[in-house]
Structures are given as structure tokens and as C-alpha cells.
Amino acid sequence: MSRIGVFVCHCGENISRTVDVERVAKAAGEIPGVAFSCDYKYMCSDPGQSLLKKAVAEHKLDGVLVAACSPRMHEKTFRKATESAGLNPYLCEMANIREHCSWVHEDREKATEKATDIVKLMVERVRKGKSLAPITVPVTKRALVIGGGIAGIQAALDIADAGHRVVLVERDPSIGGHMAQLSETFPTLDCSQCIMTPKMVDVANHPNITLYTYAEIEKVDGYIGNFQVTVKHKARSVDQSKCTGCGVCMTKCPKKKIPNEFDQGHGMRPAIYVPFPQAVPNTPVIDRENCTMFQSGKCGVCAKVCGPGAVDYEQQDSFTVEDVGAIVVATGFKLYTIDRKPDDSPIQGYGEFGYGTIPDVIDGLTFERLASASGPTGGKILRPSDGKEPKQVVFIQCVGSRAREKGISYCSKVCCMYTAKHTMLYHHKVHDGQAYVFFMDARTPGKGYDEFWRRAVEEEEAVYIRGMVSRMYQKGDKIVVMGSDIQVGVQVEIEADLVVLATAVQAQDGADLLAQKLGISYDKYNFYSEAHAKLKPVECATAGIYLAGACQGPKDIPDTVSQASAAAAKVMTLFAKDQLERDPVVAKVNEKYCVGCFACKKVCAYGAIEEKEIRDRQGNLVKKVAYVNPGVCGGCGTCQATCPSKSIELDGYTDEQIMAMIESL
Amino acid sequence: MNARANKNHLTSIEPAYYEAVTEAIRKEAVKILKEETVVGVVGYLPGRRKGTATPALVTSVEEAEKLIFSPACVNNLSVYLTKAKKGVLKQGKVGIVAKGCDMRALAGLMTESQLQREDLFIIGVVCPGVYGFGVERTGTLTEANIARKCRECTVHMPEGADVAAGTHAELADLTPEEAEEMARIEAMPQAERWAFWKEHFSRCIRCMACRQVCPFCYCEQCLCDKNRPQAVESSPRPAGNMAWHLVRAMHLAGRCGGCAECERVCPMDIPLNLLNRRMAKELKELYDFEAGLAPVEKGPLNQYKEDDDQSFIK
Numbered sequence: 001m002s003r004i005g006v007f008v009c010h011c012g013e014n015i016s017r018t019v020d021v022e023r024v025a026k027a028a029g030e031i032p033g034v035a036f037s038c039d040y041k042y043m044c045s046d047p048g049q050s051l052l053k054k055a056v057a058e059h060k061l062d063g064v065l066v067a068a069c070s071p072r073m074h075e076k077t078f079r080k081a082t083e084s085a086g087l088n089p090y091l092c093e094m095a096n097i098r099e100h101c102s103w104v105h106e107d108r109e110k111a112t113e114k115a116t117d118i119v120k121l122m123v124e125r126v127r128k129g130k131s132l133a134p135i136t137v138p139v140t141k142r143a144l145v146i147g148g149g150i151a152g153i154q155a156a157l158d159i160a161d162a163g164h165r166v167v168l169v170e171r172d173p174s175i176g177g178h179m180a181q182l183s184e185t186f187p188t189l190d191c192s193q194c195i196m197t198p199k200m201v202d203v204a205n206h207p208n209i210t211l212y213t214y215a216e217i218e219k220v221d222g223y224i225g226n227f228q229v230t231v232k233h234k235a236r237s238v239d240q241s242k243c244t245g246c247g248v249c250m251t252k253c254p255k256k257k258i259p260n261e262f263d264q265g266h267g268m269r270p271a272i273y274v275p276f277p278q279a280v281p282n283t284p285v286i287d288r289e290n291c292t293m294f295q296s297g298k299c300g301v302c303a304k305v306c307g308p309g310a311v312d313y314e315q316q317d318s319f320t321v322e323d324v325g326a327i328v329v330a331t332g333f334k335l336y337t338i339d340r341k342p343d344d345s346p347i348q349g350y351g352e353f354g355y356g357t358i359p360d361v362i363d364g365l366t367f368e369r370l371a372s373a374s375g376p377t378g379g380k381i382l383r384p385s386d387g388k389e390p391k392q393v394v395f396i397q398c399v400g401s402r403a404r405e406k407g408i409s410y411c412s413k414v415c416c417m418y419t420a421k422h423t424m425l426y427h428h429k430v431h432d433g434q435a436y437v438f439f440m441d442a443r444t445p446g447k448g449y450d451e452f453w454r455r456a457v458e459e460e461e462a463v464y465i466r467g468m469v470s471r472m473y474q475k476g477d478k479i480v481v482m483g484s485d486i487q488v489g490v491q492v493e494i495e496a497d498l499v500v501l502a503t504a505v506q507a508q509d510g511a512d513l514l515a516q517k518l519g520i521s522y523d524k525y526n527f528y529s530e531a532h533a534k535l536k537p538v539e540c541a542t543a544g545i546y547l548a549g550a551c552q553g554p555k556d557i558p559d560t561v562s563q564a565s566a567a568a569a570k571v572m573t574l575f576a577k578d579q580l581e582r583d584p585v586v587a588k589v590n591e592k593y594c595v596g597c598f599a600c601k602k603v604c605a606y607g608a609i610e611e612k613e614i615r616d617r618q619g620n621l622v623k624k625v626a627y628v629n630p631g632v633c634g635g636c637g638t639c640q641a642t643c644p645s646k647s648i649e650l651d652g653y654t655d656e657q658i659m660a661m662i663e664s665l
Numbered sequence: 666m667n668a669r670a671n672k673n674h675l676t677s678i679e680p681a682y683y684e685a686v687t688e689a690i691r692k693e694a695v696k697i698l699k700e701e702t703v704v705g706v707v708g709y710l711p712g713r714r715k716g717t718a719t720p721a722l723v724t725s726v727e728e729a730e731k732l733i734f735s736p737a738c739v740n741n742l743s744v745y746l747t748k749a750k751k752g753v754l755k756q757g758k759v760g761i762v763a764k765g766c767d768m769r770a771l772a773g774l775m776t777e778s779q780l781q782r783e784d785l786f787i788i789g790v791v792c793p794g795v796y797g798f799g800v801e802r803t804g805t806l807t808e809a810n811i812a813r814k815c816r817e818c819t820v821h822m823p824e825g826a827d828v829a830a831g832t833h834a835e836l837a838d839l840t841p842e843e844a845e846e847m848a849r850i851e852a853m854p855q856a857e858r859w860a861f862w863k864e865h866f867s868r869c870i871r872c873m874a875c876r877q878v879c880p881f882c883y884c885e886q887c888l889c890d891k892n893r894p895q896a897v898e899s900s901p902r903p904a905g906n907m908a909w910h911l912v913r914a915m916h917l918a919g920r921c922g923g924c925a926e927c928e929r930v931c932p933m934d935i936p937l938n939l940l941n942r943r944m945a946k947e948l949k950e951l952y953d954f955e956a957g958l959a960p961v962e963k964g965p966l967n968q969y970k971e972d973d974d975q976s977f978i979k
Contacts, residue, residue, distance in 0.1 A: 593885050593886040594885075595883055596778055597777040597779065597883075598777070599967050602963045602967040602968060624778070644888065645885065645886055645888055646888050646891060646896070655894055656894050659894035660894070
């Protein structure tokens, strides 16, 4: 006969408000094999845990059941207490009578009955439970950072500075991300490039950082401490080991009129190019779709002029497999566009703003490029259509953001501040110009932020109009902006030379596909989900994967950098130990009965199942059976459900336990 | 389709056709045994009574010369290769005579790592059909004595065999009795359908012949024989019977090749192949998958695809 102890928690009033905990404890005490039962106000508190430990010793308990909250909340706590009382921690289970009972029911009588049932069946699980020993797996002290924007750069530098090796993978030809595109940054108006490019150079020169640009994540295998990541190196058509970065190829390339993505399509670049002069690495790539050599087979000028012979038209995509112990995802954001969206898209465009067909209606990043000294206009604010200096500029905030009817309900967080910054930059460069801002609210929480916004309004003469724009259209060389001023209660019509839209911050294209490769979750906007909104803001629910920056949700630079450093700190914590202890809830094969159909191997999402040969003493092959690598097994139980003869079982969730639980009801 | 145009549509298949197939099988079996390509051939020998045949493993040239093929060769021979049965594969490469439905089982067993193609020499038989049960077993195969499953056979030509014995031949324009019966049952209101199966299963005596004869029931310990914990009641009582037959049907979903041996051997005449076919239909509709047409890496029920049908989640 077993000697199980049942401890029923009140959880303050969380449970006891709806469930008669005393009655549950009393009923538990009457279950055969339960040697002790009691109830207590806060089982997780120090006296609660002492009560548990004392009871184990006094009543010689051989199993512990805590009826309280979700095991996700406190399983670790109570298993630790059980262990310090001298029992195997896996002989302690939790009956969830809070989330599964008291929180979702009102009828006290019925809730008490249900709680008693939950306790009853969990007692059976404890009774049939086995002592398990934790599994230790080695940790590869090398991190992967996906994305080379400010978030990825910061995380990579922090981890590398701590003495660990880092692989930084960037999709574009250069690192730098969106921050490298900005002209000045709020709230100090310091030059973005001036604070960004030194960090980019640090990455390139850091002995602990391996930088892969123009590369993407192809496949992710493995688990915390032991990931194998396949990186696809897209064909650059330029041999990085030979290229000196002299730039002759770019000046000689006959095809020079290709809109430059880095300048939001407003500057021009050749077919062989670096996105911007300060690019890291300073190795060009050939844009094969626009290169005459690739399209018609005739040209080859860049190869002819290249001194070191670095241009290689035959280069193919190549793959490397990187062994890493932790992954930081820092893939950033993209900007919403107002153009017409496909009919099935949940996000809609802006017909009232002409669906992006008016040339002098631009987005915030384009304005950054126009204001930037390294931009297509050399820092002069000139409008795209005719290159004239705009004298009246209308800025519109919340385009796409906070517009549920357009498909996005969230606030993009950075637009209030950068629009204020834009009005200042404009005012500094066009002294006789006038900036108007249509806004819903000015959201300026942050150090020095509100002061910055007030400065735009009070000192820099920006006219803020509270209200939204209902329509705009081209009239001659002007854009007529029709909106409402809801504070005064009048309709406003402004003939603008340039309109700048603060469009919503969205998740990067393909963010969902990357999440599926990584096995992390994402919300309906494709922003990656953190493990806990408040207490685990940088961890993913998948162990060993951390988040940094705007891939998790809209963020400004200070927040992004903080989160990147936090993610780096988490990686360092993981790398502080040589061995990682893992939960021993893993599958085991009954080799006697396994017939080796390997259905389990086919369904295993973790790649944990291998084929094992059973041989007799003479060395003859008797049969092949499945074998579970306990270091890799994620304990999901899919194999157990699939095995036709039930010859594979998950420790802690054996068929015997589950059946006993069902039968107890 | 050219294959269809080439087919001979006959009202009966004469014994001469089977004699020709028998000759071809014998010739091939003798050859591979003489050349020691195989250690034995699984095929059919004449039964003791007239109009019957019995499965056999022949290991000598003399025996091989006695192999036959006739409408009485009903058994699915693939079952003699699986682990739980004979273990003939232990000694070396084995030849096997395979009708279309046997081929589907072989392909399925290869999918499930139970057989390796290189361990087999497959003598495919272009089979026009076999006798049904409880019928007149004269030499000629006609609409009157052909098995129900053969009326709707889609695998007269065995694909993927090493050699094929016979030429195209099949009976013309047979009414698809099984499909009609399936349609009739599916048209029943749910309660009536439940009653239909309940009645059939209540007669089950749990002799487990359906399990013994099934090429896919190769587990060394059947889930239904497990007693710690016991998942399915083992004595022949209605609840346990129902559980057994549902487990059987579910475990065969996406695997069963439709040889209908379970139905043939059932002493209580439970129409088990209707269940098999219903599951196969489900697989065809949901995943456009037919089991056993060729060995595959993963069946649809053993893999996850992003575009999998999820309409069943409600």
C-alpha cells in the first residue's frame, strides 16, 4: 500500500472562494493509499513548503500530491521541496484545481465535487509514478543571432564580449538594418549613422563573431544547448575572400539606374552594388535579376575590371551547418504600405489616400532618407516628383496603426516620436516651410520624450491638428489633404507639397515561415510571442530561443537595445554551465515488443528516434527496434499515441498511469 | 487510357488462362531456385480437395514444378513474410507469387520497414479475380462465382514486380456490389448505422482470425492483448467486441490494401472489408492517398503538412 500525502492549497481566496478546500482534503484522506491530507492557505509559501517537508518525514510518505494551481506555475517549486524532503522529485505531482476548476466555475457544490475528482485521479497518477533521474546534456557554447539590425548587432556584441562565439546571420548584403537608414534619432537628434556604423565595424572585427551576410536560415534541428542550424549562403557572385572592396566594379557597371532599396527606391544603384557606402562587409553583390550578364549573357564588365578576379558568375547558393547552443531572433520589422492589398488579406490598403499612387506621398523611412546626409538628395529635403523644396508638408500619424477597420489594432509605438523629429528636421532645413501633423494622440512615454514632442510644438512651430485625414488627391503639383480638426470642430483642407505617412510597423515578410522552422509561436500579426508578457519578455516558449527587438512587437531603439542585451544575458546564463539538466519526462521503448515499424520515427518532431539493432550473442541480427535519444526527446508523447502496439511510453505519462486515472473516476 | 483499351473484357475466364499463368510461375520459380537467386518461393500448391489451393513455401525445384495458380488461390501470401508469422526471410532472399492485392500489402510492409525490396523476388500475377466464398468452384471464373472484392479490383496489373505472369484479362461490367452496400449503409441515419454494426459486432466470437490473416497485424504484442493496462476487454462481449473492431479499423486506416482476407476468414460473416474501405475512402478524400500503390516514405497519417485538411477541428 502506498503512503501518499495530499496538500490542498487555498491560493489565498483564489481556490477557496469557489472550492470547499477542507472538504476536498477530507475526501482525499479517505482515498486508499493516502496516508496524510491537509489544506493550507498558501502552499507555495515558505511555511507551506515546510508543512510539506515535515509531513513527508512524519508520515513516511512515498508520494506527494499538491492540489493547487497549474503545474506550469509551481511544479518546480513543489518538486524541489519534495526533493529536499528526501523523496524523488518526480514522485510529486500537482492537481490543478485553480485554472481547471475554481477560476472557471461558480457553483461551489459542483466545483468542490470536481476538485475532489481531480485530486482522486491525480492520486492514481502519483501512485503509479516512478522515480526518475534528471538527464544531463552538454551545452554548445556558441550562439546564433538571426538578423543584423541594431538588435542583432547588440546581442551579438554582448555575447561575444562575454567570451562566447557568435554566428550572426543577415538576410541582406550588409548588416545595419533599419537603423542605418535613419538620419537623426530621437530624443537627442544625434546622427544615426554616427552611432551605428562603429558598432557595425565592431561586429566585423570581433574575433568571436562569425558574420554571414546575404544568408538565410534554411533549417533548424536539435534543442536547447544543441541546435544544428543549416544556413543558406545566397550566391553573391563575388568571392568574399578575394574582394578588396575597391568599388571599381560598381563605378564601371553599365547598368546604373536601378532603384536602391536602401534609399526606399529613391536613389539609384548599379547591378553590382553595396547597399550603402558604410556597408559591412564592404563586399558587393550582383543583383542577378537586373544584371545584363545574367539576363542576356553579354557584358562581364565587372569581371574584366576586377583586379583580384573576385567576380564569379558561376557561384551557387551554398549551405553550412552551424552547431549552436542558443538562438537570438532579431529579425526586425517592415513598414506597412498603403497600396491595395489582395482581397483575402486581413490587412487593407488606403483607397482614400490613392493607394500609394501619388508620388509625393511618402512614408517615414523615405523621409529619413531624404533628410539623411548620405541619402539620395544629399540631405536636402526635396520632393520625389519634381525635386522642388516643399514649403508645406503634412505629416499623418497612425496610418495603418490603431485602425481596426484596416486590419491592425495595435499602436506602432515609434511614430509619434519620429513624426515630431521629422517636423524638427524639416524646420531646421527649410526655414520658411510649415509642417502640419494630423494625429489622434501624442504618445510620448520615455525618458525625455515628452519634452522632445513639446519642443516640436512650442519651439519648432509644427502645427498639430488632432484629427484624421479622410481623403487626399493630386491637384496640379499640390496634394489636397482633407481632414478634420476635432478640437475646433471644423473641416481642414491643406494644399501640401509633400505628405509623409507614419505607416504602421509590421513583422518582417516571412516571419511566420522562420517561426515555423524555429518552432516558436507568433501572434496574428506574425510578431513573435514571448514566453510570458511580464516575467519572461525575452524568452520564447521554446527553450534556448530568445527574442530581441521589433520582431516581437514595435519598439524604438532604446527598448530594442535593452531587450537585445537582456537576450544576450539569458544566453550567457545558459552558457555559464557545461551541462544542462533536462526534465526526464522522455519516451522509452519496450524493446521486447517493438516490431520496428518506425511510425514513431516518422512522427517525431524532434528527430529523437533512431533505429537500433538487437543482436544475439553470436552477433546475428535479431531485429531492429526504435531507440529514443533522451537528450533530444521533447516529451511531447506523439510517438506514444502513434505506436500501434503501445511499445513506446512517455515517463510520467505511461498508459498505466492514464488508465488508472480514468478508472478512478 | 491505353491500358484500359488494351484490356480483354470477357464474360468468363477459362481454365486455360490459369494454366498459362501456372506455367509462367513454375518456369520462373524453377529458374530462380536453380540459379540460387532465392532460398525459397512462397506460392500456391493444389489443395487436397478439388478446386482448392494451399499456400506453401517451396525450396526445391521438384516442388516448384508443382506450383499452381487458379481462382482458388485466394490467400494473401504476403502474410507469410511478416515477422510474427514464419520468419522465412531469415535464410535469404525469397521469391513470392503476388496478385495485385498481395502487391499492395507488400508495398505497405515495405513502407513500414517490415520488408526490404531487395530481399524479395516478386513474381507478379496478372489476376482476373478469385473465387468468392460459398460458391461453385468449377474451373471457369464467372460473374456468379467471383469474389466480391474482385468485382471492383483496380490492381489487376501488379505494379513493381520483378516479372509478371499472364496477360490482361478481366471480367466485363460487373456490378460493384461492395460499393453499393457501402452507399446503402452510409445513407442510413446514424442510429440505424450504429445498430447495423452493433448487430454485426455482437456476433463476433473473438477468434481473432481477422488478425491472424492480416498482413498488417504484425505486432509482436497486440495492443488488444495487453493487460497492464488492459485497453480492450478480451472476452467476446459486446463492448469489448466493438472496441476491438474499432481499433482494428483505425489501425488499418491508411495502411490496408483491401485484400479483404479478414472478411474471407471471418467465421461469423462480419463484413469487415466495408469498414476497411470506408477508412480508405476517408484517406482518399482527405489526403488523396491510396495505400499500397507503391512504397512511400511516410503515409499521410504519419506526417504533418501545413496544408493538411483541418476542417475536422471544430
